[in-house]
Amino acid sequence: MLRDITLGQYYQGDSWVHRLDPRIKIIATLAFIIELFVVNSFIGFATAFAVLAVVIAVSRVPLRFILRGLKPIFLIILFTFVVNLFMIDGEILVRIGFLTITREGLYTAVFMATRLILLIIGSSILTLATKPISLTDGIESLMKPFSRFGVPAHELAMMMTIALRFIPTLLEETDKIMKAQQARGADFETGNIFKRAKHLIPILVPLFISAFRIAQDMAMAMEARCYRGGEHRTRMHEMKFSGRDAAAVALMAVFLAIIILERIFI
């Protein structure tokens, strides 16, 4: 029952975008999001769209995967669009009964919806083309400068790696618990939302107990192998800054330059 859940959004591939340094991808995504809020015209959005199109084409992630990411927020986009379309006063373009569409309303509606769509697609490229594990490595490396101020970068990344490793195990465990309880007459499928929510409690308790047993065993195994944190630890995959990464930085720099010029001159 739970086996067909795909974990996250990662799309297996070996494109240039997949092989980029995860640190570059995180920074580029952050920059892209900030730039979307700096943009105040459709020329800026067209540039952003062009940049995204290049990245998507290079990443070879099928378009339907990207559009699938938009599905859960489709309602919000639609809602935003409709509310902006009808609620803003200005020069009236169309009148349908008591509803009016104004020039300003239409502009704002299209503007907001475009920004939202670009925002979601832009940030889902990051998770589509980066394994959660390399994302973790990237986060650890980016947080390292903060460890001087007491941020435990290595420990947090370690926890994240272990957690990712055990998600499939715990999903399987949950499946077993649910089946065992259903065999004894538990009912997860009827009742209102409150009842259904309450039915999850008897699943969470055994799940926890088994998770804590795993934690206990893992800690013991690690201590037996003399694990003592981040100092002097070596890695199997070292992150390296390559020509590809330089190209990505150049693309982002050009994008940024266009956005700034566009704000100054238009």
Added chain:
Amino acid sequence: MKTRFLMQAALIAAVYAVATILTGAISYGFMQVRVAEALTVLPALTPAAIPGLFIGCVIANILGPYGLADMICGSLATLAAAFFSYKLRHRPILVPLPPVIANGIIVGAMLYYVYNVPVSLPVCMGWVALGELISCYVIGYPLLKLLKKHDRLFK
């Protein structure tokens, strides 16, 4: 001892992520009832839950549709909430309150400012807080009472 703390936190993170995956459809966005948020009562049992819930939330939001902004804002909200829940651990009835407040304010504001959800800011915060209220008090509070019976496990 430190390794054990680390592993407990990691497994709490994994349970949080699993609970979010299982109830994916209602776990993100503006009218969310994220069942995993019931786990925010855990800091009352072990301090390992503070980093654990934070990491769990980062992972859940990596897997979710809202992208980087949610990974940062949502997770920091959870971190702050977990810290205050830990501080309130001697008053069980108040333990589920910090996540309601922190997520309502931070996630509500994020949805309003970053994703332009077209309702007023207080309404947006209110909806998120309401969802949290359901998961934290309807599921979280009874869960806390049940898990307290097993507190040998958390020592």
